[in-house]
Amino acid sequence: MALISKSTLKNRGLDKLKQKANELLNRTIDQHITLAVTGLSRSGKTAFITSLVNQLINEGNGSKLSFFDPVHNGNFIAAKRVPQKHFHVPRFDYDSAISAITSEPATWPEPTHGISELRLAIRYQPKNSLLKYATDMATLTLDITDYPGEWLLDLAMLKQTYQEWSQQTHSLMTCLPRAEHSQSFLAKLSEIDPFACASEELLSELAQEYTVLLHTFRHQLGLSVIQPGRFILPGDLAGAPILEFFPFPGLDTIDGNDYQNAPDDSFIGMLRSRYLEYKEQVVRKFYREHFLRFDRQIVLADCLKSLNQGKESFADLELAMSMILESYNYGKSGIFSRLFSPKIDKLLFGATKADHVTPEQHKPLVALLNQLIHQNKQHLNYESVQVKTLAIASVKATQTGMSKHKGLDVPVIQGQSMDHVNEEESTGLFGQKITVFPGAVPSQLPNDDYWQSNSFNFMEFAPLSGLNKQQCLPHVRMDQVLQFLLADKMI
Numbered sequence: 001m002a003l004i005s006k007s008t009l010k011n012r013g014l015d016k017l018k019q020k021a022n023e024l025l026n027r028t029i030d031q032h033i034t035l036a037v038t039g040l041s042r043s044g045k046t047a048f049i050t051s052l053v054n055q056l057i058n059e060g061n062g063s064k065l066s067f068f069d070p071v072h073n074g075n076f077i078a079a080k081r082v083p084q085k086h087f088h089v090p091r092f093d094y095d096s097a098i099s100a101i102t103s104e105p106a107t108w109p110e111p112t113h114g115i116s117e118l119r120l121a122i123r124y125q126p127k128n129s130l131l132k133y134a135t136d137m138a139t140l141t142l143d144i145t146d147y148p149g150e151w152l153l154d155l156a157m158l159k160q161t162y163q164e165w166s167q168q169t170h171s172l173m174t175c176l177p178r179a180e181h182s183q184s185f186l187a188k189l190s191e192i193d194p195f196a197c198a199s200e201e202l203l204s205e206l207a208q209e210y211t212v213l214l215h216t217f218r219h220q221l222g223l224s225v226i227q228p229g230r231f232i233l234p235g236d237l238a239g240a241p242i243l244e245f246f247p248f249p250g251l252d253t254i255d256g257n258d259y260q261n262a263p264d265d266s267f268i269g270m271l272r273s274r275y276l277e278y279k280e281q282v283v284r285k286f287y288r289e290h291f292l293r294f295d296r297q298i299v300l301a302d303c304l305k306s307l308n309q310g311k312e313s314f315a316d317l318e319l320a321m322s323m324i325l326e327s328y329n330y331g332k333s334g335i336f337s338r339l340f341s342p343k344i345d346k347l348l349f350g351a352t353k354a355d356h357v358t359p360e361q362h363k364p365l366v367a368l369l370n371q372l373i374h375q376n377k378q379h380l381n382y383e384s385v386q387v388k389t390l391a392i393a394s395v396k397a398t399q400t401g402m403s404k405h406k407g408l409d410v411p412v413i414q415g416q417s418m419d420h421v422n423e424e425e426s427t428g429l430f431g432q433k434i435t436v437f438p439g440a441v442p443s444q445l446p447n448d449d450y451w452q453s454n455s456f457n458f459m460e461f462a463p464l465s466g467l468n469k470q471q472c473l474p475h476v477r478m479d480q481v482l483q484f485l486l487a488d489k490m491i
Contacts, residue, residue, distance in 0.1 A: 032141045039300030040149035044352040046109045050097040051394035058472045065479040070490040077123040084119040092118035098469045106463035114235040115147040124490045150229030154283045156323040162275040169247035177312045194268035207244040222309035224320035245274040298348040304458040311451045318372050346386045354476045355393035357438050358411040362391040364443035371445045393476035397461040412437050418460035
């Protein structure tokens with residue numbers, strides 16, 4: 001076994017000190033941004049990160065970033081991917097994602113199944129900041145972190161006892177549309193004495209049944225509030241006993257002393273212990289390792305899919321957005337807070353898949369998302385957080401135009417519907433396009449009368465064919481996204 005010399009160890013120590021000093025300097029002079037990309041599953045996080053990276057590293061090669069000041073004003077130089085800081089965190093698989101979008105036939109990349117990171121180094125020429133007196137070329141380090149949206153909802157559990165979480169979850173399970181699917185599971189729980197000695201086999205069986213229910217709520221009913229999120233996206237915790245618990249109904253009717261003194265080996269004692277362990281070892285650990293260091297954030301929401309799936313699904317999306325936003329540490333970020341207690345100072349809400357509706361529907365789409373987040377947005381504005389809402393398409397999948405209908409010009413979009421992808425794969429008809437007017441987006445939260453008199457059928461589209469990974473992907477307002485999130489650090 002080779003021995004490592006003292007000089008080698010000393011050099012390694014010096015290198016680490018230099019790296020930490022450089023990171024500290026970058027944060028002091030605002031040359032480092034930690035960006036959280038969040039949102040519920042299927043909201044388009046993977047496509048968003050892929051497009052953001054693609055736009056920056058290919059800038060100048062067919063780029064359309066006219067609303068991004070560093071490009072518009074000529075002080076953007078170049079960007080490249082560099083090794084990330086946290087080697088224990090999986091790397092965001094940009095290469096696989098861009099290959100899927102630019103393949104023939106083109107497909108959407110696989111969704112996120114766990115946390116991942118990617119780091120960009122962005123070179124630019126400072127023009128207005130103090131840096132212009134020190135250097136002709138500066139580097140902005142951008143760390144991007146992506147993780148499953150379902151994990152975000154778990155952060156709300158940090159503020160809840162097992163009793164409170166059980167009551168909230170049971171209330172959801174007894175309301176439409178969850179109630180019909182939950183009856184059998186809740187009936188089994190009603191037969192259990194909470195103070196009886198627990199059977200690990202039964203706990204495991206019921207936890208599995210509850211997990212199946214969560215998958216049904218998410219994938220069959222299209223609901224957004226899924227807790228615990230690790231149950232359907234367990235990552236490296238798959239099969240661990242810490243994921244074998246579930247809400248227990250009727251705890252509000254139990255005497256408080258009896259509940260607190262329940263033996264650890266009783267049903268209620270064991271469920272409570274696993275809930276507390278989950279909060280500490282999974283949720284709080286996740287929060288401390290990742291959330292506390294973010295200083296900018298984008299929250300992605302697919303409002304169109306929730307409109308398609310009806311009133312209850314849309315109300316569930318509204319609840320989920322509120323739960324997510326309550327968990328973040330917001331506030332004005334100055335030099336000292338950036339160094340010792342970073343806080344999110346810019347927050348962007350993105351209404352995704354804006355290319356799935358005609359351009360005049362983008363304004364009501366933004367208004368609808370603003371309605372969803374209204375109360376949270378008021379609080380954030382009070383805390384001096386810069387907030388913006390945009391209708392975006394990370395990777396544009398349709399083309400827009402006009403068509404005649406009963407003698408009138410009607411705006412339409414054209415693309416390949418995802419509904420026909422599997423059929424066309426088997427028949428060799430890939431590439432055939434359809435032209436549709438997808439419908440109108442309500443600019444306000446629909447009331448009961450609106451839901452009864454209107455139905456939505458916004459289609460899903462596959463990526464355009466013929467895209468090139470060496471060129472910038474077509475998009476809707478990604479330049480405005482970059483302008484809001486990055487431009488103030490590149491002046």
